[in-house]
Amino acid sequence: MSLPDNAREALEAFNACAGWEQRARLLMQWGERLEPLPERHEADRVHGCESQVWLSGEQRDGHWHFRASSDARLIRGLLAVLLARVNGLNASELASLDISDWFAQLGLSRQLSPSRASGMNAVVQQMRRLIEAD
């Protein structure tokens, strides 16, 4: 499966990072690029995150498009690199996608840990529920 352009860009940028400070700055920059959610609906709230996160998704011509939002800047960055990888994929591509591997490639694997710290796990689960419910 070839990488979406955004994902390739993220991979190059994060792989060029030396140290946690650069990585944090980069995450915050990516967070600023996150397409804003027009409205935060309670139904879109992701439960299981210590920081508040909203996620909505829809299919356009067979391709999934997700939008997400958070008050925390680093979480916005994590959401941005997640969406960079998943947006534009169809349901079967999403089903076979290994998201842990994607975060590992970016040097962010700890963010998918089962402890709730960043809640990225809960975001990924909600994403899968949205796809299954469709």
Add this chain to the structure above:
Amino acid sequence: MTLISPWRADFPGLRALDADGQTYLDSAATAQKPQALLDALLAYYTGGAANVHRAQHLPGERATRAFEATRDAAARWLNAASRDEIVFTRGATESLNLLAYGLEHVFEAGDEIVISAAEHHANLLPWQHLVARKSLKLVVLPLTPQGDIDPQQAAALIGPRTRLLALSQLSNVLGRWQDVQPLIRQARGQGALSVLDGAQAVVHGRQDVQALGCDFYVCSSHKLYGPDGVGLLYGRRDALQRLRHWQFGGEMVQQADYHASTLRPAPLGLEAGTPAVSGVIALGATLDYLGRLDAEAVAQHEAALHRLLLSGLHRYAGLRLLGEPHTALACFTVDGIHSGDLAHLLTEQGIAVRAGHHCAMPLLQRLGVNGAIRVSLGLYNDESDLRRFFTALDNALELLR
């Protein structure tokens, strides 16, 4: 002079965390364990495990003796009048749930349960659900801006319908000692039972349940440097007798046929099934270790560390403490900065602090914050831990501002 903990070397986990580049400042969540605990666990398992209170064989007798010795030690630790006033549970949470089920028959519709606004979910949810089961009313005592239960409002809210008062002695968010004795007396004057949640309090000074005058006292072993999976429920003899059995199974029964059974009284009647034998034995070893420390020296060390923590935090513009903590911990937010972001960057630098709602969502809502960072201390923490924390906080704030 740099503040150094003379007890740090007794805790092998801290050595491992140091080697891993981790600074542990989350002891209010769970504490590191002394070597004495590890030795006791190893000795029990390598010496031959056995179940307690059942078998006549030698291993069973040995295990039972060691297990029951912890009941004596726990009774002494809390100054209970008798060893029979100590029930072993899985933790403070289970102790509180035991009370909420065991005392259910005491309540009639319209009766009131009084808690404070500072309660951990463990001392809120069991009562909240009991209130729903029995159509009771939950009364929440408000706090002053410092974090104390407002005494005037409490005096007005503890009344003739109050059947039970359940308070945390030391909040896991506010780090403030509550003046519980007058409230307990007031509740008793109304014929109400009193429950103290000592999960944090037992860690920061010896507690005396008789002096406190409470009917029930609960705490967890794992915060008190002991193993997890073990908790204590103290109940004054007459109060303990009011508890109905709540879990049924082995060991708690005297006689049984297929259709009926007679049950043991407390404490064994409240300890259905095989207990955490190794954990209880290891808690005994932990209490023995703690009992051998110079309590005054520990208290002074913790107080000095806490002063350093507070004075360090006060240097930051825009940093707000939640309440005015007396001991053990400090929770804070920084204006304009999301606590999740701060936590993320502290984690990146190997600082193990807690971020979020600290299992006290209603309290944080009332304080008007979504989340906060909590730094909490154990007797093994040093000034060097705080220095690393403050350096990391400087770096994080510089990045975020």
